[in-house]
Amino acid sequence: MKLRLKIWREGxxxxxxxxxxxxxxxxxxxxxxxxxxxxxxxxxVAEKKRPIAFEHDCREGICGTxxxxxxxxxxxPMQGTTACQLHMRHFKDGETITIxxxxxxxxxxxxxxxxxxxxxxxxxxxxxYVAVNTGQAQDANAIPVRKEAxxxxxxxxxxxxxxxxxxxxxxxxAMLFVSAKVSHLAxxxxxxxxxKRRAQAMxxxxxxxxxxxxxxxxxxxxxxxxxxxxxxxxRMNREYFSSVLGSETNA
Amino acid sequence: MKLDGKVPAGSLSEKWTNYRSxxxxxxxxxxxxxxxxxxxxxxxxxxAAATLGELGYNVKxxxxxxxxxxxxxxxxxGGINAAKNYQNDGDSVYRLFYDTIKGGDxxxxxxxxxxxxxxxxxxxxxxxxxxxxxxREYGGLLANRSFGGVQVSRTFYARGQTGQQLLLGxxxxxxxxxxxxxxxxxxxHEMLDVVIVDGKARGIITRNxxxxxxxxxxxxxxxxxxxxxxxxxxxxxxxxxxxxxxAWRATKRGAFMANPCFTQIHPTCIPVSGDYQSKLxxxxxxxxxxxxxxxxxxxxxxxxxREGRLKPTDLTEEERDYYLERRYPAFGNLVPRDVASRAAKxxxxxxxxxxxxxxxxYLDFNDAIMRYGRSEAHTRGxxxxxxxxxxxxxxxxxxxKYGNLFEMYEKIKGQNPxxxxxxxxxxxxxxxxxxxxxxxxxxxxxGLFAIGEANFSDHGANxxxxxxxxxxxxxxxxxxxxxxxxxxxxxxxxxxxxxDQEPFAEAENNVKGQIDRLLSIDGSQSPESxxxxxxxxMWDYCGMARNAEGLKSARQMIRELRxxxxxxxxxxxxxxxxxxxxxxxxxVADFLELxxxxxxxxxxxxxxxxxxxxEEYQSEEGEALRNDEDYAYVSAWEYxxxxxxxxxxxxxxxxxxxxxxxxxxx
Ligand SMILES: Cc1cc2nc3c(=O)[nH]c(=O)nc-3n(C[C@H](O)[C@H](O)[C@H](O)COP(=O)(O)OP(=O)(O)OC[C@H]3O[C@@H](n4cnc5c(N)ncnc54)[C@H](O)[C@@H]3O)c2cc1C
Ligand code: SF4
Ligand code: FES
Numbered sequence: 001m002k003l004r005l006k007i008w009r010e011g012x013x014x015x016x017x018x019x020x021x022x023x024x025x026x027x028x029x030x031x032x033x034x035x036x037x038x039x040x041x042x043x044x045v046a047e048k049k050r051p052i053a054f055e056h057d058c059r060e061g062i063c064g065t066x067x068x069x070x071x072x073x074x075x076x077p078m079q080g081t082t083a084c085q086l087h088m089r090h091f092k093d094g095e096t097i098t099i100x101x102x103x104x105x106x107x108x109x110x111x112x113x114x115x116x117x118x119x120x121x122x123x124x125x126x127x128x129y130v131a132v133n134t135g136q137a138q139d140a141n142a143i144p145v146r147k148e149a150x151x152x153x154x155x156x157x158x159x160x161x162x163x164x165x166x167x168x169x170x171x172x173x174a175m176l177f178v179s180a181k182v183s184h185l186a187x188x189x190x191x192x193x194x195x196k197r198r199a200q201a202m203x204x205x206x207x208x209x210x211x212x213x214x215x216x217x218x219x220x221x222x223x224x225x226x227x228x229x230x231x232x233x234x235r236m237n238r239e240y241f242s243s244v245l246g247s248e249t250n251a
Numbered sequence: 252m253k254l255d256g257k258v259p260a261g262s263l264s265e266k267w268t269n270y271r272s273x274x275x276x277x278x279x280x281x282x283x284x285x286x287x288x289x290x291x292x293x294x295x296x297x298x299a300a301a302t303l304g305e306l307g308y309n310v311k312x313x314x315x316x317x318x319x320x321x322x323x324x325x326x327x328x329g330g331i332n333a334a335k336n337y338q339n340d341g342d343s344v345y346r347l348f349y350d351t352i353k354g355g356d357x358x359x360x361x362x363x364x365x366x367x368x369x370x371x372x373x374x375x376x377x378x379x380x381x382x383x384x385x386x387r388e389y390g391g392l393l394a395n396r397s398f399g400g401v402q403v404s405r406t407f408y409a410r411g412q413t414g415q416q417l418l419l420g421x422x423x424x425x426x427x428x429x430x431x432x433x434x435x436x437x438x439x440h441e442m443l444d445v446v447i448v449d450g451k452a453r454g455i456i457t458r459n460x461x462x463x464x465x466x467x468x469x470x471x472x473x474x475x476x477x478x479x480x481x482x483x484x485x486x487x488x489x490x491x492x493x494x495x496x497x498a499w500r501a502t503k504r505g506a507f508m509a510n511p512c513f514t515q516i517h518p519t520c521i522p523v524s525g526d527y528q529s530k531l532x533x534x535x536x537x538x539x540x541x542x543x544x545x546x547x548x549x550x551x552x553x554x555x556x557r558e559g560r561l562k563p564t565d566l567t568e569e570e571r572d573y574y575l576e577r578r579y580p581a582f583g584n585l586v587p588r589d590v591a592s593r594a595a596k597x598x599x600x601x602x603x604x605x606x607x608x609x610x611x612x613y614l615d616f617n618d619a620i621m622r623y624g625r626s627e628a629h630t631r632g633x634x635x636x637x638x639x640x641x642x643x644x645x646x647x648x649x650x651x652k653y654g655n656l657f658e659m660y661e662k663i664k665g666q667n668p669x670x671x672x673x674x675x676x677x678x679x680x681x682x683x684x685x686x687x688x689x690x691x692x693x694x695x696x697x698g699l700f701a702i703g704e705a706n707f708s709d710h711g712a713n714x715x716x717x718x719x720x721x722x723x724x725x726x727x728x729x730x731x732x733x734x735x736x737x738x739x740x741x742x743x744x745x746x747x748x749x750x751d752q753e754p755f756a757e758a759e760n761n762v763k764g765q766i767d768r769l770l771s772i773d774g775s776q777s778p779e780s781x782x783x784x785x786x787x788x789m790w791d792y793c794g795m796a797r798n799a800e801g802l803k804s805a806r807q808m809i810r811e812l813r814x815x816x817x818x819x820x821x822x823x824x825x826x827x828x829x830x831x832x833x834x835x836x837x838x839v840a841d842f843l844e845l846x847x848x849x850x851x852x853x854x855x856x857x858x859x860x861x862x863x864x865x866e867e868y869q870s871e872e873g874e875a876l877r878n879d880e881d882y883a884y885v886s887a888w889e890y891x892x893x894x895x896x897x898x899x900x901x902x903x904x905x906x907x908x909x910x911x912x913x914x915x916x917x
Contacts, residue, residue: 012828030665032663034529035527039527051832053829058323058326059491059529060326060659064321064325065316065317089665116317129423134298134301134305144392147389150386150387154384154416158415161318
């Protein structure tokens with residue numbers, strides 16, 4: 001198939017950032033989206049031009065590294081699919097495809113399609129863990145956990161930390177990401193004791209990083225490649241904020 | 252040089268206990284005066300760094316990723332083993348030990364493997380305490396599944412995302428130590444050299460991947476948890492950025508590289524589809540719990556399938572060859588990986604592969620779907636349900652177990668594996684070889700440690716499924732944090748290590764010099780294209796089957812390719828910027844050197860064992876012929892310089908507890 005790619009370039013020869021157009025004439029529909037970019041990059045290198053910088057690693061939809069907005073959608077138009085798992089058979093011959101970086105104040109662009117998401121790490125550092133040292137654990141089966149709770153916790157825990165929720169949100173809020181971690185840990189007996197403090201600390205850090213507020217638009221859920229539910233946000237608000245309003249810090 | 256594994260005295264099951272109660276400790280106030288560098292934030296590195304931080308050491312951690320959570324461990328699917336015997340099916344520490352030694356085809360060190368089996372149970376406890384959401388039964392207790400090469404159910408899992416959940420557990424513990432100030436995190440920093448001062452590892456040289464800055468970092472000890480080198484084959488199931496640079500640069504500084512030719516080729520991966528392809532996708536081994544592997548018996552059926560005249564579902568049971576069940580009735584579809592891969596290669600070499608180039612076999616879930624469906628219907632009190640209902644119910648059960656894998660398959664192949672069997676083929680997956688380490692997980696360079704897939708230690712010539720996660724976390728949480736004390740106890744009076752001393756300057760210049768050289772070649776070939784060609788050579792001559800003649804010519808080809816690389820490479824851009832092309836270039840340079848060593852190692856080992864199958868050494872039925880008389884040793888290779896022959900050091904393996912037998916899964 002033939003495609004026209006409009007790709008955001010920033011840094012190096014494009015100090016201010018601008019779109020560049022590339023024509024692709026021989027795209028195999030079985031290629032993944034990133035393989036298509038690999039082919040383009042090999043061509044650019046052969047012409048001694050700078051290849052397009054984009055991040056990726058696992059190419060299996062699990063590491064959360066790939067991050068780009070394709071035709072206006074973070075990770076592209078396919079539901080529940082990361083950019084690396086998107087295949088060219090879902091595009092039409094002759095189509096023009098626009099590719100941009102995730103855009104949010106808390107995700108500064110580093111180069112072309114690469115952004116800095118270290119703010120997510122700092123949110124986890126602020127409280128996204130169970131405070132247990134190695135070797136302190138009791139037998140794993142000592143506390144039975146209801147299967148439903150374990151499954152729900154697992155669903156929230158499948159967040160890959162990609163940031164598409166932020167890129168999708170008009171407010172650039174990180175609420176889906178934060179609430180997924182808060183829910184995952186709060187739903188398990190091991191994470192429960194610190195649940196409130198954790199939620200408060202993580203939300204405070206989120207604000208500090210410059211992410212916006214959540215106004216229930218739910219674009220995040222629609223674009224999340226792991227289909228993390230906005231239920232997590234509701235749960236977090238209900239359980240940790242509506243009644244205590246940040247008063248409780250040592251629960 | 253005589254290699255000393257430093258195995259503690261005493262009976263097998265007491266070694267670790269005795270060791271722990273006698274190993275010198277570093278007192279808490281002294282720990283604060285000791286700096287440790289950990290490279291890597293996969294399961295091994297993250298768990299080690301978090302635990303060392305908890306113990307009170309000053310820890311600096313490095314990863315080339317943008318976040319510790321992105322390490323390749325995140326992609327592990329199927330599960331993690333532990334000798335918990337929660338299923339009461341006869342499992343024990345000894346059995347896990349024995350299975351691992353046997354699965355590794357008797358090429359690993361007994362003492363290390365037994366220790367691994369002992370601490371396996373602590374890992375599960377630790378992970379659950381961290382909030383890792385393992386799969387559970389309705390009673391609320393942890394669920395298990397089976398993996399290849401064993402007859403018990405000891406694998407813990409979190410749907411098809413076990414590695415993700417375990418890594419997030421370790422990452423979160425690490426994040427806690429970062430927030431407490433015990434650990435300092437360096438993201439997007441790639442280690443490019445180890446610094447040796449007076450014979451001890453005292454630091455590393457890193458490149459900041461955002462701006463190219465070359466930095467010196469000093470410490471009392473250096474721990475490498477930098478993963479495996481499967482990407483030397485270009486196409487593998489490893490994440491795209493996995494590489495051997497850290498381990499190889501350590502090798503060039505004198506650390507021995509052990510058993511580099513022991514590569515695991517995983518039987519169930521999605522077949523190669525085109526030459527644009529950059530990596531392969533694993534379909535977890537757990538699928539072999541329920542999937543049956545087959546190819547058609549008759550060539551006409553194979554032809555008809557390839558031409559689209561016949562669908563696999565049209566073939567009757569009699570027309571199918573379930574070759575694993577036929578050849579290995581005792582283990583059936585759950586034979587170990589090396590055996591399953593070789594068997595797939597054999598039927599495909601016979602021409603019975605089911606895709607155009609005869610490089611695919613079927614993995615079929617139909618029976619499992621119907622079986623689960625019937626049982627589900629029965630539980631719901633449905634009598635005589637029709638086939639459609641049974642199938643529907645069965646598909647639900649299979650979805651709950653493997654949903655994400657089926658989805659991944661469908662995304663890549665555009666085919667629905669609930670309705671038609673998956674097509675699979677073996678692919679490079681894991682490297683059992685790695686830096687040689689003793690019982691302390693210390694390399695032959697004092698103060699330089701290697702953990703996780705980066706070391707060679709526990710899996711011999713073939714790793715059993717769900718044992719890499721176990722080993723990475725065993726090393727990081729429960730072994731290294733104590734064994735490192737052995738070395739550090741002698742360092743409490745050393746004082747801070749000065750990064751301005753000569754060896755740091757020398758190493759820094761070495762790194763800068765190589766980068767300048769790469770950038771100045773200004774030839775015409777991209778690092779990617781040379782990597783792809785190297786991978787082809789490795790796969791064809793040092794892959795699933797090897798022979799002396801092929802290996803000799805491969806060595807020559809790699810040398811020529813290396814010449815080409817250094818004369819005709821083109822690297823876009825400069826050092827002082829974000830430049831993935833440059834990263835690729837120096838990683839490929841190291842792969843080109845490691846590749847040759849793998850070939851040399853494979854040539855040296857005149858036997859077939861585990862993943863190392865030398866065609867000259869096989870039985871009439873095509874099974875591997877091991878030679879314990881001459882090859883029951885670990886090959887530890889010493890780098891001698893560019894174009895010099897590497898020197899082989901042997902660690903003889905002593906088996907005091909298991910009897911060496913022909914490995915049989917029949
Ligand atoms: C698709 C797939 C599925 C798997 N499934 C399973 C499974 O179900 N069960 C199982 O037991 N095993 C499984 N494995 C194997 C297992 O995942 C790995 O062996 C294991 O995760 C390796 O962990 P590690 O910590 O040693 O290394 P990695 O996770 O590879 O981490 C390496 C770390 O080192 C860093 N690093 C490397 N070099 C440098 C450098 N030069 N400078 C700075 N940082 C560096 C990287 O950034 C990374 O943080 C699977 C493997 C694959 C490929
Ligand atoms: S919630 Fe979804 S979109 Fe947001 S970081 Fe997690 S996986 Fe990505
Ligand atoms: S590259 Fe890992 S999720 Fe896309």
